Amino acid sequence: MFIFVLQTIWLYISELAGKDLDIWVVLKFLWYVSPRLIPLVLPLTVLVTSLMVFGSFAEKYEFAAMKSTGISLQRAMRSLTVFILLLALTAFFFANNVIPYSEYKWQNLRRNIAHVSPSMVIAEGQFSQIGDNFNIKVGEKSGDRDQFLHDVVIHQKKPDRPNGNYNVTIADNGELASEEGSNTLSLILKDGYYYDEVITKDVNKQRRQPFVKSYFEEYTINIDLTEFNNTDVDKENELSNHNMYNLSELFVEIDSLSKGYTRDIKMFSDNMYYRSGVAKFNDDLVKSRLVPDTVQSVLDIYKPRQQSNVLSMALNNVRGTLQSINAKKTEFQIKTKRINKHEIALHEKYVLAFAVIILFFVGAPLGAIIRKGGMGLPMVVAVLLFLTYHFIGIFAKNSAEDGTMHPFIASWISTVIMLPLGVWLTYRATTDQGIFDIDSFLQRIGKLFGKKEE
Structure with missing residues (x-):
């Protein structure tokens, strides 16, 4: 049993590490x-x-x-x-x-x-999901709090178009800025491009896969963390x-x-x-x-x-x-x-x-x-x-x-x-x-x- 529990920790370590979880929550998980x-x-x-x-x-x-x-x-x-x-x-x-x-x-x-604590989830070299609308990938993190990001790629979903990543933002550099105790995470992006796929009812036009592209020197994305920071790990979900x-x-x-x-x-x-x-x-x-x-x-x-x-x-x-x-x-x-x-x-x-x-x-x-x-x-x-x-x-x-x-x-x-x-x-x-x-x-x-x- 001990061997299989160790295997479980190895399989799900990415879901437990870096979340600042209480030891009792980890033990409850096991x-x-x-x-x-x-x-x-x-x-x-x-x-x-x-x-x-x-x-x-x-x-x-x-x-x-x-x-x-x-x-x-x-x-x-x-x-x-x-x-x-x-x-x-x-x-x-x-x-x-x-x-x-x-x-x-x-x-x-x-x-x-x-x-829990989505601001700590962003990992290097892979897409990290924050909530239901943002998937963020960074090539490298630096700084004393890992607040500086390099080679940032963001896939964002919109409420009116939930099925698919129609909005893509690519930036050379970025910075995570958030005051202590704040429920808003600000992601300041610099020197990048914003792509927005255009959805039309005309089938012939849609086959051309039209999109809007714009360049920015600085662009700020504010992510509301109220729902996530108040997450109750004992909440009963419909599963x-x-x-x-x-x-x-x-x-x-x-x-x-x-x-x-x-x-x-x-x-x-x-x-x-x-x-x-x-x-x-x-x-x-x-x-x-x-x-x-x-x-x-x-x-x-x-x-x-x-x-x-x-x-x-x-x-x-x-x-x-x-x-x-x-x-x-x-x-x-x-x-x-x-x-x-x-x-x-x-x-x-x-x-x-x-x-x-x-x-x-x-x-x-x-x-x-x-x-x-x-x-x-x-x-x-x-x-x-x-x-x-x-x-x-x-x-x-x-x-x-x-x-x-x-x-x-x-x-x-x-x-x-x-x-x-x-x-x-x-x-x-x-x-x-x-x-x-x-x-x-x-x-x-x-x-x-x-x-x-x-």
Whole structure:
């Protein structure tokens, strides 16, 4: 758990550093993020500990002593099996109740932290967002308070045009100026250019991508920090994603998303059908093979120049229809991915419980077979097995998100692969057989070469 928490700090250090956060806020961030690590930590923990414990027993001939008194391996594993079953049941309820709640609290706290002290967020060599309207990139900062900026690039959104960075400001130098306790951050830019993209309703003019360009020697941008400096890190926001739902909520959400997806497809198909104009024709005429001749006869009504215009309009309509289809295709792919993510989240709650049981029956007999305890070989074997299990699951889930694989199969495939391995290892351990009988293999090789020599 400590290793995965360190990884989390490494991943999100950019969101925590430089914000002048209280230590309790950072600890709260780690506390809320910890439950989402349990699906990774718990199966690995069970695998490692079962390997170490049963390997230590076998290494110290504890199983030999048990068998001499009539205690079989199954009987020796009985109490631990009951414990693992209880642990699996606890893991299921933890995944269904605790993880969704902590996911909501973590995402909520993460969003609130993002709005704390935006004047300290500007970093060198990358775009830093301040609020919802400004993205600032600087090549270098200098000064005793890093107030002097060099090679400044600013993307600014406008309230009337929120979708897109239509305003770009580029300056050679800049300075951050703000009085202590002030809620206004002044950004004084020097020697730069201001670009403003012009939006017109004329499609032909818009294809030329018109814009307004102006030069300035000094230009000041005032950014209101009232909303950000008064940010409450405990504020409850309206957040929702597939990791924040329990089973009952996931069933409702999946049903709602599936029905909406089906309804959207039907509406789009009906719209394309009526838009094509096929519905205006007689069904018998549409099904007839004489349709091309009919189209030619319709064209004959018009003059050659008008025929060219009719065909040009028809081609434009076809191109427009193809553009609509391509746009809807992307939209439907996004909706499909969202539904698949919800289905994966649903199955993962069950998978965690079964993974705990199956990995125990992989680690315990394997430890009894290799007869090595401690932190050496068992740790290496356990990590290799877990990485195989984990990466199979990751690749399968990525395939399921884009629809290549069914979410049910993707969620269960890594656990199902480990199931026969656990059964086989348990059988080999209970019958006092190794994983691989080297002596028998060498004897067969020797007999094979002995026959050839004769």
